[in-house]
Amino acid sequence: MGFARMASGWLRLVVVSACAVLAVAAMPVAGMPLAAAIAAVAIAWSVAYLAWIRSARRPRLLAAVDLTLVTGLCLSQSFTVPTSQALHGNTWILVTVSIVAVGYQLTHPGAAGALAALLVAGADLVGVILDRPGTWGAALPNVLWLLVQSALSRSFYRLLLRRSRAADTAAASAATARLQWQVAEARRTAEREHLATLHDTACATLLMVSVPGSWIRPEVLRAQAARDLERLAPERRRMDDIDLTELLTEEIAAHALQIRARFDTGLGPVWRPAAGALRGSLGETLRNVIRHAGVTTAEVRARRDGHRIVVTVQDRGAGFDPADVPPHRQGLARSVIGRMHTVGGRATVESCPGEGTTVRLEWPRG
Template sequence: MDTSGGATAAQLRLLSRRTVTVLRTVAVVVAGGAGVAQAGRQMPVVAAVVVGLLVWSAVYARFTPSRWLIVADTGVVAGLCVAQGWVVRAEALPDSTNWVLAVVTITVVGHQWFTATWGGAALTAVLVAAHLVGQAAAGPEVPGGAAMLAMWVFGEAGLSRALRMFLYKAARRADDAVAGSERARRETAVAAARRADEREHLAVLHDTAAATLFAVGTRMVDGTEPGLVRQAARDLDILAAQPQRGDTDLARLLGDVARDAPVTVRLDVSGPIRMPAISASAIEAAAREALTNVARHAGVDSAELVAARHGSTVVVEVADSGRGFDPAGVPAHRHGVTGSITERLDRVGGRARITSTPNEGTVVRLEWPDAEHGRPAGEPARGRAGDGTLSDD
């Protein structure tokens, strides 16, 4: 029996096995009942044969589609064909009321679903030959009509085989379509992961070595500051670091960010804040970039960094009272905020919102939903930079 194909073909094999076996059993019961009903004086013999056939049908239904069971089934039905003269009334032998012919027909139809094409054809030929032998043994006047019925049996077997081939071809096409869709999904996911990795690499490069070199190149520093060496060493450590696994404490990471920031930071973190390391690293990097932007653009030398859980959401805010800016007026070629803050949070399932007004300062709000590590409902949240609250909006 064909075992190729995917899930759809496998389900079709299972369904066809059950359906064909049930139909075969029902047909044998009905045909056997008809044989007993029309047996007349042959009743004892016919009844005994039908009982034996029903017992065999139960064995067949239990173990189908074993190859050797199919061969044995062919032998049993062939023996029934040869014995037609003892179990079928003479007047029923050459026509379609012959109950043994009904058993032969349902047998060859069922065998097509459990055998290869040539195997099914060979078993059909064996049963048709046995049927003709049984007809000939019953009387010389029978074989003419029996030959026509034999051709009918071949036709039914061919139709059964054609239906099987059609359904299995359709099942394989469905499996191929599903497999193609799954391949496309995997390729899309791999491409998206590759693009995300590239964007993260560019963001890290922008936040570290590129920023340090830019500061030196534009003479924001003169190259003699003792902190510049530490900054360069920290850049190399970040670029060489491997992605972290498991959980980590965001509060500890933000403490390092505040300590290394190029401006004075008032840190207000209600910790520890346990969360997945990959998400914590994204928030850490975004907060670090926000503080770097304060030093570069805000015109002030201090900022506030506040972090806490708010319900099941981790919220981090970086706020300054500097010159601010109009977010709508940021040139399209400037990717610092987008690549290093907004998209970085997007990649880990969070979001970033930047609120700024010229001459009124800037607030960078980083949010990450953390249902698994969220604090119990009703536990108070810590405050927002500047006024002691972390807002929901």
């Protein structure tokens, strides 16, 4: 409704201003001063009308004042319509009345709009009778057509309003469905992250202890269990930035490998969820080196490639064929590839039996 009010107000201002100026120019010289005064009042009221509807205050008083002034304009045809314009359809008063009647169909309820159209149409016909009594019969079809225009405008507006409301309802339903999907996806992401963290911590520690022939000093096991509990402890999810170099250094120190690390000095702070995913993926990759590669050394490289962070883990161990990994082995799929995917990153694995393994972590996805 607000847009309709503003559109009708601007349309009235433009049409009335143009018609009033041209009407004054068409008047005889003797009648120009009075016609110009009336035209000036019509233009000034069109400006005031636009400002009033923009404020949306006291709409009933606005309608009463507006219809009173428009009625007065209709009755002033003896001073605003030159006698040479015998045809009622050529008068600027009829054009103004038509714009007013149509505008009321867009800004007022059905009964009020119909009453306003009847009032201004009747006032226009009375103005013709007062100015040119012999031509009112010829003016009657124009007045009736003005009412038809108003009815068509009302029908068009109701159709447009109904379609707009249907579109709004559809958009709201789509937004609700999208929000529900985002909430569900956030829950699934949190669940995947939790499962990946559980796999990297408690499950990895228990697996390390359960390997036949393994012997771990109690103080080492206690320290590892404490780190696992710290990572599994529930805490408020933070979305700020964090020093990626510090996180990766801490992760490397937690693994019993000889690791040659090379970090670019320009890594800088990184979005915390992405930094956590890079650290978690690095940790799982190093655990896989310990379990499966058959070597005690690895190389870790972290660098910034344009707007992306790239972390590469390379070993020269036994290697494997990624296509032959059994479905129940979820270390790479969930704790590396899946984890990077949840934060908008990517993980790729290149390996071949006997030629070692290279894992490349990227954030954001290139």
